Amino acid sequence: MNPLTLWPVAASEQAARIDTLFAGLLVLSGAILLLVGGLLLAFGARYRRGSHVRRGELPGFLRRDVEIGWTAGTLFLALFLFWWASTLALRGNAAPPDALEIHVLAKQWMWKVRHPGGAREIDALHVPRGEAVRLVMTAQDVIHSFYVPAFRLKQDVLPGRFTEMWFRATRTGDYRLFCAEFCGTQHSHMGGMVTVMEPEDYTRWAAVQPREQDLAGEGAALFTALGCAGCHAPSAAVHAPRLEGLYGRSVPLADGSRVQADAAYLRDSILQPKRAVVAGYEPIMPSFEGVVDEADLQRLVAYIQSLGEAAR
Structure with a gap:
């Protein structure tokens, strides 16, 4: 039985950046929660019924300064979070020019994969560790979504156009592949497995696959x-x-x-x-x-x- 884990395994280069962003947002949200909760408790205790404290409206300049301060602070925080998240997303947006190109065709309810040498897979994808892999994807019928939680990557696969995503796997193993867009009655069965292999093992695997025209x-x-x-x-x-x-x-x-x-x-x-x-x-x-x-x-x-x- 696998132990319960609160954080899924990170198996790609992109996963580390996404985890850093997620952890930062989690810490920031926790800090805001503690600040607001602490202020609610403090003011609730201080201004409880029967307490002997000064009550009444704040001076006008103090009300104005506080309002401007928290509004400006919230705005700058939102801009910083937008800059941070967009920078992380854009940094890894373009695949390296020497990336291994693999074509994926989604259809109800399977993933059909074509490797450069002509090898084909269904509901499976074998890739080498440490090498950039570029997926060129399209759908035959409805919208699907290629999602590998261990890679922290998800990309919609659309009929009538090509979409792309790329990754660099950092550890060997088998990782679940899901369709993250409801695509019909058998949507929950549309999955597969991404197998990350050492480069020499991937070369041997590709060499023994049935060869078709690429x-x-x-x-x-x-x-x-x-x-x-x-x-x-x-x-x-x-x-x-x-x-x-x-x-x-x-x-x-x-x-x-x-x-x-x-x-x-x-x-x-x-x-x-x-x-x-x-x-x-x-x-x-x-x-x-x-x-x-x-x-x-x-x-x-x-x-x-x-x-x-x-x-x-």
Whole structure:
């Protein structure tokens, strides 16, 4: 039987920062509770019925100074807490450029995981200790939420868009994975296990997994099957934007604005190509909405991303 613990195990780099913030807020809340409770008891005892103390209104300047003082103090405290919490959140917002990218597809009621080498998992995720891991996630049906308490991380997974989170596990072991957003009748059964392994153990584990074509390879085949190569290939006669080196770059648009070619932009360009037309090109690309599903979008985006990475 596991002993009762009031503080869950911290198994990621981000967990230490979140625990520090939580402990600080807990101490501050406790101090405020003791201060207010102490003042209530003190004033209740001092001004109890029958006590011989001076009563009446305070002088006007004293009332004004006290009111201004506690209002200003509360404002500065709130601003400090906002700065502290937002700094901790933004500090770890962007994943390191060399992070291991793993794709996650949520659906009622399971987590489907794709590793870079093509290995697949359902309701399980194996990661190496000490290495940054970046999860690129989307949902096939409704809103889900990827939540690992030991990592102190939770990220909504939405249909129709990509969301990301990253972490660096700091200790080996098995840690529970939950869906933290009500997603239907079997929501309580949508869980899994995150297994943190030593890097050499993870390498051995990945080497023995059934090998399938990786996500980018499947995206390349789908890219050809959908006829995309007829316009976007270097030898194509149609005047269409080249995709080599596109991912991650700033793209000028026909309306004079610029947009970053991230996963969300690529996804929108496939489903709503006339929404953000690249400068110098005609809006002739057809929409693939209803033709490809969320899993196909992950494949296509992974393929285009691999073109960008290979070109750098």
